[in-house]
Amino acid sequence: MEIKKIAVLGAGDMGHGIAEVSAMAGYEVWMRDIKQEFVDKGMERIKQSLVKLQEKGKIESAEKVLEKIHPTLDLAEAVKDADLIIEAIPEVFELKTKVFAECDKLAKPECIFASNTSTMKITDLAKATKREDKFIGLHFFNPVVVMRLVEVIKGEKTNDEVVKICVDYVKKIGKVPVVVRKDVPGFIVNRIQAPSGALLMAIIDKGIAKPEEVDAVMRKMGLPMGPFELMDFTGIDIFYHASKYYGRTLSPDYEPPKILEEMIKANKLGKKTGKGWYDWSAGRPQIDLEKATDKISPLDFSIVEINEAVRLVEMGVAEPQDIDTAIKLGLNRPFGPFELASSLEEDQILNRLNELASQFGKKIFEPAETIKAKKLKKLLEKKEEKPSEEFQTIKIEKLGDGITKLILNRPDRLNTISVQLLDELDKAISMLWKDNETRVIIITGAGRAFSAGADLGATITHPFDFVEHNRKGERIFRRLGEIPKPVIAAINGYALGGGFEIAMNCDLRLAKKSAILGLPEVGLGIIPGWSGTQRLAKLVGISRAMQLALTGERITGEEAERWGIVNKAFDDDKFEEEVLKYAKNIVERCAPISMALIKRLINKGGEVPMDVGMEWECTACGVVFATEDMREGFSAFFRKEKPKFKGR
Numbered sequence: 001m002e003i004k005k006i007a008v009l010g011a012g013d014m015g016h017g018i019a020e021v022s023a024m025a026g027y028e029v030w031m032r033d034i035k036q037e038f039v040d041k042g043m044e045r046i047k048q049s050l051v052k053l054q055e056k057g058k059i060e061s062a063e064k065v066l067e068k069i070h071p072t073l074d075l076a077e078a079v080k081d082a083d084l085i086i087e088a089i090p091e092v093f094e095l096k097t098k099v100f101a102e103c104d105k106l107a108k109p110e111c112i113f114a115s116n117t118s119t120m121k122i123t124d125l126a127k128a129t130k131r132e133d134k135f136i137g138l139h140f141f142n143p144v145v146v147m148r149l150v151e152v153i154k155g156e157k158t159n160d161e162v163v164k165i166c167v168d169y170v171k172k173i174g175k176v177p178v179v180v181r182k183d184v185p186g187f188i189v190n191r192i193q194a195p196s197g198a199l200l201m202a203i204i205d206k207g208i209a210k211p212e213e214v215d216a217v218m219r220k221m222g223l224p225m226g227p228f229e230l231m232d233f234t235g236i237d238i239f240y241h242a243s244k245y246y247g248r249t250l251s252p253d254y255e256p257p258k259i260l261e262e263m264i265k266a267n268k269l270g271k272k273t274g275k276g277w278y279d280w281s282a283g284r285p286q287i288d289l290e291k292a293t294d295k296i297s298p299l300d301f302s303i304v305e306i307n308e309a310v311r312l313v314e315m316g317v318a319e320p321q322d323i324d325t326a327i328k329l330g331l332n333r334p335f336g337p338f339e340l341a342s343s344l345e346e347d348q349i350l351n352r353l354n355e356l357a358s359q360f361g362k363k364i365f366e367p368a369e370t371i372k373a374k375k376l377k378k379l380l381e382k383k384e385e386k387p388s389e390e391f392q393t394i395k396i397e398k399l400g401d402g403i404t405k406l407i408l409n410r411p412d413r414l415n416t417i418s419v420q421l422l423d424e425l426d427k428a429i430s431m432l433w434k435d436n437e438t439r440v441i442i443i444t445g446a447g448r449a450f451s452a453g454a455d456l457g458a459t460i461t462h463p464f465d466f467v468e469h470n471r472k473g474e475r476i477f478r479r480l481g482e483i484p485k486p487v488i489a490a491i492n493g494y495a496l497g498g499g500f501e502i503a504m505n506c507d508l509r510l511a512k513k514s515a516i517l518g519l520p521e522v523g524l525g526i527i528p529g530w531s532g533t534q535r536l537a538k539l540v541g542i543s544r545a546m547q548l549a550l551t552g553e554r555i556t557g558e559e560a561e562r563w564g565i566v567n568k569a570f571d572d573d574k575f576e577e578e579v580l581k582y583a584k585n586i587v588e589r590c591a592p593i594s595m596a597l598i599k600r601l602i603n604k605g606g607e608v609p610m611d612v613g614m615e616w617e618c619t620a621c622g623v624v625f626a627t628e629d630m631r632e633g634f635s636a637f638f639r640k641e642k643p644k645f646k647g648r
């Protein structure tokens with residue numbers, strides 16, 4: 001079945017966002033709420049958001065998207081002929097089941113019903129209808145327009161075809177679907193956070209540390225907000241109800257402590273009531289970082305989350321790579337629990353879980369079976385063998401005429417290079433290596449940076465791991481010089497550290513005049529470790545390389561052109577157009593096999609005595625002599641026409 005019309009129930013925080021992203025993807029959307037003022041407010045929020053997206057050039061026309069959204073108070077009108085109903089009304093079981101039962105009578109039989117519930121069992125909600133096989137969970141994250149994850153939850157009776165249709169819908173609205181194969185409390189993202197929440201409560205309940213002491217530790221680690229301040233910000237009641245829910249459905253260990261009960265009774269709900277763990281009456285609380293305590297270890301929170309993630313795999317809820325994806329995208333974290341686990345020792349995790357379980361008397365901290373049996377590393381190896389299908393940190397766009405754009409795609413983090421981005425870049429190079437449609441590759445960055453360097457959030461705990469991390473990056477970047485087609489770095493903004501090193505490993509560099517290039521590592525007490533100390537000197541000579549790497553000095557794209565680092569610098573407003581023209585010119589004029597051999601001879605020739613390089617060159621001459629393209633090149637020259645090279 002093809003989804004054309006979508007009914008979104010509720011125009012609140014989530015509903016208006018779901019309606020907006022669905023309309024942006026081209027669906028006809030009916031958005032229903034119970035009062036005109038709610039519908040109007042939802043439409044106003046959508047309008048404001050669309051105008052902003054239009055200003056940023058992310059959509060062509062806000063007006064055209066708005067035309068696709070039909071606000072209504074009439075449930076029958078909203079769901080009539082709908083192919084998919086997405087419910088985003090308040091989190092009250094009786095209300096949701098009542099509305100679904102009504103929809104069941106009004107909607108066509110093949111219509112799929114989805115709930116955006118954060119906590120309820122999809123299977124239980126489905127029972128309110130006679131279409132349990134067509135009932136599913138679509139759990140969006142707030143704010144919907146920004147957050148890329150959608151958990152797709154399979155109820156006990158949900159049909160596989162319905163899961164597939166919903167996965168396709170999620171992809172079509174530009175989000176990343178993670179299928180939750182079992183309908184468990186908290187699904188993936190909220191469930192994995194549940195034990196670290198319980199640990200926070202236990203620390204307070206036992207008087208081990210005060211909220212400000214814990215927050216100071218986390219803030220010192222670079223988090224924008226500590227967990228208690230965050231709890232105040234989102235609402236103590238939300239955390240309280242979630243704890244109650246997990247206490248009821250998972251284990252009494254999750255039951256909120258007395259102090260939380262008292263706060264609820266005293267209406268100390270955090271920012272919204274002016275008081276929670278902190279006093280908010282004078283604005284955001286000032287956390288004294290000096291109060292950071294060594295009575296807690298931040299790693300403990302990660303360890304209990306790893307434990308819960310392992311449990312979800314044991315229960316068959318999801319595969320490790322999907323759990324990592326969900327946590328990274330759902331919580332904006334640089335690492336998922338399994339990626340984190342791979343940098344820890346198996347015994348360290350096991351021992352610490354045993355200690356926490358006995359210190360706090362909570363079974364939920366006891367090690368999961370896999371960890372107890374010391375099979376976690378095996379599980380992680382299995383994950384490596386089954387990489388996720390989707391790219392999340394890079395994007396590949398085929399521009400036609402043999403030109404493919406590879407976009408470093410973490411714009412909100414200036415395209416910094418995470419472990420995941422490294423892995424995906426490696427995979428993308430392999431894909432494009434074999435791709436006959438691609439003749440020229442343009443690497444560029446999404447947003448205002450090319451790449452601002454390595455993601456410094458990387459969890460590397462041992463010096464030798466850092467050796468391997470650097471080796472891995474250097475090896476992957478090196479493949480840009482080995483892939484048998486020209487690679488152009490289109491430096492559209494900051495190219496610092498690892499970002500600059502990616503550009504150095506490309507065959508050609510084009511830059512915006514205003515771009516900023518540099519190697520800031522020396523100021524951080526590290527060194528340019530992804531080929532920077534080696535490649536820059538080859539590219540531009542020892543003197544200039546010393547100037548950049550030793551001092552951390554930054555230069556503009558215009559200066560880089562003068563220095564010979566960048567082949568051409570263009571005015572900012574013409575940059576994209578000029579890069580495309582440059583790439584097109586190469587595709588039209590240059591023979592693919594010649595280019596593949598030339599780049600290898602130049603790159604590898606510099607590493608061997610000239611005599612050896614010359615011999616390689618002679619052999620390569622023999623190779624091109626046998627190609628159809630050589631005959632076409634000469635023939636076109638005499639015909640006075642553009643050659644039509646085939647790469648044969």
Ligand SMILES: NC(=O)c1ccc[n+]([C@@H]2O[C@H](COP(=O)([O-])OP(=O)(O)OC[C@H]3O[C@@H](n4cnc5c(N)ncnc54)[C@H](O)[C@@H]3O)[C@@H](O)[C@H]2O)c1
Pocket residue numbers: 009010011012013014015032033034035038087088089090091092099116117118119139140141142
């Ligand atoms: N806010 C979040 O961060 C978040 C994240 C994920 C999931 N959720 C879930 O999404 C759902 C909605 O949450 P929200 O934050 O958007 O709530 P909200 O209070 O902002 O919006 C709910 C809207 O539903 C409307 N409504 C009530 N009864 C209705 C009915 N019968 N038909 C149509 N509309 C009706 C309300 O008037 C309101 O405008 C909840 O189940 C919540 O648990 C929320």
